[in-house]
Amino acid sequence: MKVTVDYERCKGCGLCIDVCPKKIIYLNQDFNSKGYYYATISNIEECIGCGRCYQICPDLVFEVKEEAKING
Template sequence: MAKGKVKIDKEKCKGCELCVEACPTDVLAMSDDYNSMGYHYSTPVNPDKCIACMSCAKVCPDVAIEVYREE
């Protein structure tokens, strides 16, 4: 199975949680911290579970997520 790495631009994230809901392997969760706009942002909490499916990046309306496939 493919392995991936999720990179989130916390300053672009507006806390909609769509990525958290879209992730089939529960890689993401909402941070307790705030970004400079005052939003909770998503963050990888189980990065080793990422399968590089890109579901999170596809649903992000703010284009705040990049997914890299690892070899």
């Protein structure tokens, strides 16, 4: 699974931080264009693609997609 974050939609509520089983989501110390600290994934290689961040986010910040498999 591949997780992407739309930093501009994030309002920094922190709900995703609480539900991440790997504890790899944190609020960046920079602001997005709306003036909010935004969610960032610190070590994407550790992400298990569980989708909990996607499910709890009220602002649809996260997108979870199946990665394309390369045959051969």
